[in-house]
Amino acid sequence: xxxxxxxxxxxxxxxxxxxxxxxxxxxxxxxxxxxxxxxxxxxxxxxxxxxxxxxxxxxxxxxxxxxxxxxxxxxxxxxxxxxxxxxxxxxxxxxxxxxxxxxxxxxxxxxxxxxxxxxxxxxxxxxxxxxxxxxxxxxxxxxxxxxxxxxxxxxxxxxxxxxxxxxxxxxxxxxxxxxxxxxxxxxxxxxxxxxxxxxxxxxxxxxxxxxxxxxxxxxxxxxxxxxxxxxxxxxxxxxxxxxxxxxxxxxxxxxxxxxxxxxxxxxxxxxxxxxxxxxxxxxxxxxxxxxxxxxxxxxxxxxxxxxxxxxxxxxxxxxxxxxxxxxxxxxxxxxxxxxxxxxxxxxxxxxxxxxxxxxxxxxxxxxxxxxxxxxxxxxxxxxxxxxxxxxxxxxxxxxxxxxxxxxx
Amino acid sequence: xxxxxxxxxxxxxxxxxxxxxxxxxxxxxxxxxxxxxxxxxxxxxxxxxxxxxxxxxxxxxxxxxxxxxxxxxxxxxxxxxxxxxxxxxxxxxxxxxxxxxxxxxxxxxxxxxxxxxxxxxxxxxxxxxxxxxxxxxxxxxxxxxxxxxxxxxxxxxxxxxxx
Numbered sequence: 001x002x003x004x005x006x007x008x009x010x011x012x013x014x015x016x017x018x019x020x021x022x023x024x025x026x027x028x029x030x031x032x033x034x035x036x037x038x039x040x041x042x043x044x045x046x047x048x049x050x051x052x053x054x055x056x057x058x059x060x061x062x063x064x065x066x067x068x069x070x071x072x073x074x075x076x077x078x079x080x081x082x083x084x085x086x087x088x089x090x091x092x093x094x095x096x097x098x099x100x101x102x103x104x105x106x107x108x109x110x111x112x113x114x115x116x117x118x119x120x121x122x123x124x125x126x127x128x129x130x131x132x133x134x135x136x137x138x139x140x141x142x143x144x145x146x147x148x149x150x151x152x153x154x155x156x157x158x159x160x161x162x163x164x165x166x167x168x169x170x171x172x173x174x175x176x177x178x179x180x181x182x183x184x185x186x187x188x189x190x191x192x193x194x195x196x197x198x199x200x201x202x203x204x205x206x207x208x209x210x211x212x213x214x215x216x217x218x219x220x221x222x223x224x225x226x227x228x229x230x231x232x233x234x235x236x237x238x239x240x241x242x243x244x245x246x247x248x249x250x251x252x253x254x255x256x257x258x259x260x261x262x263x264x265x266x267x268x269x270x271x272x273x274x275x276x277x278x279x280x281x282x283x284x285x286x287x288x289x290x291x292x293x294x295x296x297x298x299x300x301x302x303x304x305x306x307x308x309x310x311x312x313x314x315x316x317x318x319x320x321x322x323x324x325x326x327x328x329x330x331x332x333x334x335x336x337x338x339x340x341x342x343x344x345x346x347x348x349x350x351x352x353x354x355x356x357x358x359x360x361x362x363x364x365x366x367x368x369x370x371x372x373x374x375x376x377x378x379x380x381x382x383x384x385x386x387x388x389x390x391x392x393x394x395x396x397x398x399x400x401x402x403x404x405x406x407x408x
Numbered sequence: 409x410x411x412x413x414x415x416x417x418x419x420x421x422x423x424x425x426x427x428x429x430x431x432x433x434x435x436x437x438x439x440x441x442x443x444x445x446x447x448x449x450x451x452x453x454x455x456x457x458x459x460x461x462x463x464x465x466x467x468x469x470x471x472x473x474x475x476x477x478x479x480x481x482x483x484x485x486x487x488x489x490x491x492x493x494x495x496x497x498x499x500x501x502x503x504x505x506x507x508x509x510x511x512x513x514x515x516x517x518x519x520x521x522x523x524x525x526x527x528x529x530x531x532x533x534x535x536x537x538x539x540x541x542x543x544x545x546x547x548x549x550x551x552x553x554x555x556x557x558x559x560x561x562x563x564x565x566x567x568x569x570x571x
Binding site: 053054057059061062063065066097100222224225226227228238240245246337338339340341342344351353355357359365366368370374375377378407408 | 428455459464513540552
């Protein structure tokens with residue numbers, strides 16, 4: 001049963017007067033961002049939790065109806081800000097599917113590489129902070145040192161550390177160069193050390209295991225019925241990964257494994273994330289060494305009118321200038337089919353999809369996000385019931401709730 | 409792949425199928441929506457609800473209905489996706505809940521209610537989820553302006569003197 005206000009009223013009954021109510025959040029170090037829980041406690045045991053969300057709701061989906069397909073990428077960045085590029089890739093994946101644009105091989109590999117860097121970045125933060133919330137400070141520092149390196153890599157490619165806005169319809173903003181490739185090579189060389197150190201610090205750490213093993217168990221049936229995806233579902237034994245099941249970008253060419261666990265508890269989710277980082281590193285290595293040469297953006301000559309031309313072409317040729325204006329001038333812009341489409345990618349947190357309804361203009365008529373955080377947070381009251389108050393932090397950490405994506 | 413003619417035989421010929429790229433979409437009348445979704449869940453193996461969303465067709469060219477509610481389904485064993493689209497209209501757009509089939513529908517339906525004002529009959533806890541409880545408008549409807557209707561401007565502010 002879901003939790004309703006009626007349940008809360010039932011706990012006010014005279015025979016249940018020993019129960020008390022605790023307000024958790026909206027500002028609390030362990031919620032990481034602004035979300036609020038109303039917990040009903042029996043001693044230290046949580047018997048009821050009612051999430052209140054929407055503190056960060058800022059109307060992203062309404063904005064999508066007023067910004068064009070290239071402009072909205074700056075907004076999707078701000079959804080899951082732990083791995084902004086993964087959102088951008090998901091958004092433009094849906095847009096390109098709508099327009100029927102086939103990317104160049106180099107762009108496919110580059111985006112694959114960046115998605116996997118983002119997966120490592122997201123999982124590093126998740127592992128680090130969920131350990132931090134449980135009192136293990138050192139692992140957090142190890143993880144954040146490596147996250148810094150990814151920020152540097154992303155900054156080198158896009159000019160921005162955080163909200164990169166790097167992808168464009170039919171390609172990316174700038175191509176990468178050899179120096180960038182070497183930077184990623186260095187990361188690939190150094191990361192296994194940090195990964196192994198984090199493993200040594202946490203995986204067999206008695207205190208850490210005592211806090212998370214057997215806590216927040218999600219069965220396989222529940223994971224499917226509650227629409228869970230990504231590491232949360234895979235930790236419950238659901239063998240589903242869009243990278244394998246519906247290969248997009250360059251995933252079809254690559255050799256990697258889908259990481260699953262049977263446990264379904266917080267420890268299983270931690271293990272799945274740790275293992276996924278190792279697999280992501282394998283993918284990065286493969287894409288990096290096989291990065292195809294050639295243009296990164298779809299050729300303008302190829303008949304596509306949706307692609308921004310390269311800057312030198314804009315400045316030095318009349319065709320480039322015309323094309324540039326065709327894309328960005330307010331009375332021109334994209335031509336899209338009058339259709340509706342859903343397309344999803346495997347974001348670090350789970351299936352991140354966009355449902356775009358387009359009426360033929362340069363802006364989406366409606367752009368719905370399927371946010372994994374939102375879907376996973378709905379499971380939280382189910383997971384916490386019967387656990388101790390201190391487990392709230394462990395379960396919240398293991399679900400990886402990002403409030404900006406939760407509320408949009 | 410689910411056979412549309414078999415579905416039509418069971419649920420009537422109003423059911424229509426349209427395809428775009430790899431998306432297959434079944435358009436279903438509102439009164440048969442729950443029976444169809446229930447059939448898809450129990451008999452056709454669509455055990456996973458990917459998403460529920462809605463589109464307001466107020467400004468859509470040649471639209472005949474006001475709202476379209478889209479159920480994105482997935483058959484996990486076969487890896488098949490299917491989109492069921494149901495049109496509902498003013499003044500009381502309402503559909504039966506699918507919470508009894510997929511518990512994941514709980515918050516998805518609440519969000520559709522919050523943003524579009526489409527109610528789901530039988531939902532156990534249909535409250536606003538993202539906007540505050542005292543909010544009266546439905547922000548993702550097309551007749552709601554981007555800047556809002558002064559909600560922020562008229563927001564009660566507690567000053568230090570009043571507190």
